[in-house]
Amino acid sequence: MSALLVATDLVRRYGALTAVDHVGLEVASGEVHAVIGPNGAGKSSLLALLSGEVQPDAGRIRFAGEDVTRLGPARRARRGIGRAFQTSAVLRDFSVLQNALLAAVAARGRAFQVTRAVERDPELLADARALLARVDLESEAGRPAGVLAHGQQRRLELAMALAGSPRLLLLDEPTAGAGAEEAQAMVALLQAIRSGQVRLGEGAPPAIVLVEHDLDAVFALADRITVMAQGRVIACGPPGAVRSDAAVRSAYLGDAP
């Protein structure tokens, strides 16, 4: 499998703190690559670097053979890097349907169209409804997204991130703040996305970079795991190898699994 994303030697400092310290990461097409580590390990900073929200102080990021290091988030998104945020980032004052419509507008590249009302556009409406159907939110279409239950908001956001058929999906703690049942439902949804059961359009299932605290979710989903601590990568490999890695056990897992 060829590498879809190659990040080399990424460095990001915030004042005296080096949040991301010479981190390298390779993600293959279709792979689920989990990034784990204790709080403050630099996982979310790494994700922000990969999405383009934050520029690295050093290092390079190549995506699908192209150097995207200097591109902002919108451009990277159009090249196929989708993103879901840690704190639910749906548009709270938009209805659920409007959220989905926005994603459909973006996916079809029609952001500058002014000739027709969005809510009377059959093509966009069909896209949006299909998107909501994928994550079981059709019945909520008319409600403001801000009043949805937490798990529903996460699903809506995931659906929006999938709308553009991304080749790479960056997920920041998709099960954070969820109850046990919600977390299981989210893992099941992510598995369905990975296997291609849940998708839009013809594209192959996206690769996923998953930052996650819930180790059950990580071991259920990940093909490979990168372990970070204090801004550095301390281990990388398939779940079995990481689980038994001595450095990881002492730095992070403790006596767990």
Add this chain to the structure above:
Amino acid sequence: MARVAVWAGLLAAAILLPIAADAVGETYYVGLATRILVFALAAVALDLVLGHGGMVSLGHAAFLGIGAYSVGIWTTHGVTSAGVHWATAIAAGGAFALATGLLALRTAGVAFIMITLAFGQMLYFLAVSLKGYGGDDGLTLWEAARLGPLDLGHDATLYWVSLAWLVAALLLCRRLVASPFGLVLQASRSNERRARALGLEVGRHRLAAYVLSGALTSIAGALLVHATDFVSPAYMGWQRSGELVVMVILGGVGTLAGGVFGAAALILLEEVLAGLTQHWMLLLGALLIAMALLSRRGVAGLLDRLRGRA
């Protein structure tokens, strides 16, 4: 459907107003109503950026001034064609919005408020320095503008022309807000980060909306001078910008039509309260506070609620 009927009724009443005023001999009210229409146009234009794009501009009076001086300067040189006045207002207002927007839109929140205020004041002092066109004292125009066969010096005619501009601007903005462009613009207000992560370059949407808003507000400035035959830097003082923001908030942020209610409410309140007492500003302030507490979406929100109860 009921909504359309209400609007059609309002529009019919608005069209008939000068005729009724003439019939009862109260032509003063035509001028007052024109003033409301003109400020409503500016408030609707401001709400496009403030209410839908989340850009709180405290420099929109600059556009009123640009429109005003477009009329003043042309008229001084003997050009009384309203078409020329308006075209100049749109071009100059749009260009000023483009130039300042490119800089101002790099910021957000309080910084954006301050930078628009600064640009507004720059233009204010530029107008003060225009000695050839009245400088600080302003400029009285002795010749009314004409639009083809129409004489805009005629109060009712100017009223109808202003009404036409307002209706056109409302329809245009409504259409824009409902379009994919408008959805993205509103998304940039609601959650810019999410919008960018979807691949949307929201900066361009904001800039386009800002330019359109500037051009429409400049038209309002031109109409204002057609109504008063007087131009002065006072048109673009920051207090004027503040009044426009108050109109939008009073009428209902993000409702477009709220701009019409807000302009009507503020101008009528001024008119009524100033007749009652010298200290009318105090009363106005109290009313504004009450409004803010009662309804977050201003008059438009209040009307919605009343209808819900009825």
